[in-house]
Amino acid sequence: MLHGELPPEPAALIQRASRESPSDALLREAKGLRYAQRWFEAAAAYRRYLADFPTASRQADARFWLAASLEGDQRWDEAAQAYTDFLQRHPDERMLGKEARLNRVRCWGIRQWDSPKAAEGLEAALTDGLDDVQVAAALQLARRQDRRAIPALQKGLRMTTTEEACRLALQALGVQPDLAGTSTAGRFLVLRIQEKGKPDVVTIRIALGLARAVGSYLSDEQLRQAEKKGVDLSRLMDEALKAPKGTVLFSLEDAQRKTTLITE
Secondary structure, eight states: OOTTOOOOOOHHHHHHHHHOOHHHHHHHHHHHHHHTTOHHHHHHHHHHHHHHOTTOTTHHHHHHHHHHHHHHTTOHHHHHHHHHHHHHHOTTOHHHHHHHHHHHHHHHHHHTTTOHHHHHHHHHHTTOSSHHHHHHHHHHHHTTTOGGGHHHHHHHTTSTTTHHHHHHHHHHTTOOOOOTTSTTTTOEEEEEEEETTOSOEEEEEEEGGGGGGGGGGSOHHHHHHHHHTTOOGGGHHHHHHHSOTTOEEEEEEOSSEEEEEEEO
16 A cells, blocks of 8 residues: 555445445434434434435334434424324334334423423323323323323223322322222231330231332431431332232331331
């Protein structure tokens, strides 16, 4: 190689450049921008792909990722409309279709106070064919105390991923969660309180679905101990569900009493 000449390109790069079509190159550029979280530029690149290559085989992917890029750029209304466009044009895309529905609900949830269209979208999603979408919409509507969310929230109690959120949302609405048939049904936590200098132990059984109430039985000193020991009181139900019966979830002691929590 003579002085000043550039080194030859690796054969793999030359081969890829010779094989890559203009549409694939543009899609690769859009993907790179999206990975770099350059959302505005990524959305523009996906729009250019859709406009310049209307018959390309990856139109569905481009439409979905256009919507996701708009969402990343916090253009909620545009993102929701782009997800709708994807769903209307590509109704057979099952996996991306579910994600599009859920992501659209998230965008609508953010805009529901300021956009009548977003509020209407959430209301319509309560009758979506996918239970996951119904529950996601209900959780968003519950944030503004919309009682039309209640049936879907009760349904969400039977889904492990939304059980706790739905229970809290129902309680915030003043509705008793129907825990029959849920993972917490028939499960209890046992709180044992031993006062210093007294032989008797006070035993309190708490329904697993009400695990957050445990904190109300602890003194300020015990709450500080729990924090130091890494005991997350907000996740007691999750921990109890994973633990076998008889597991000690924590034991905390202050000057007056010792408090132990056990799964039953």
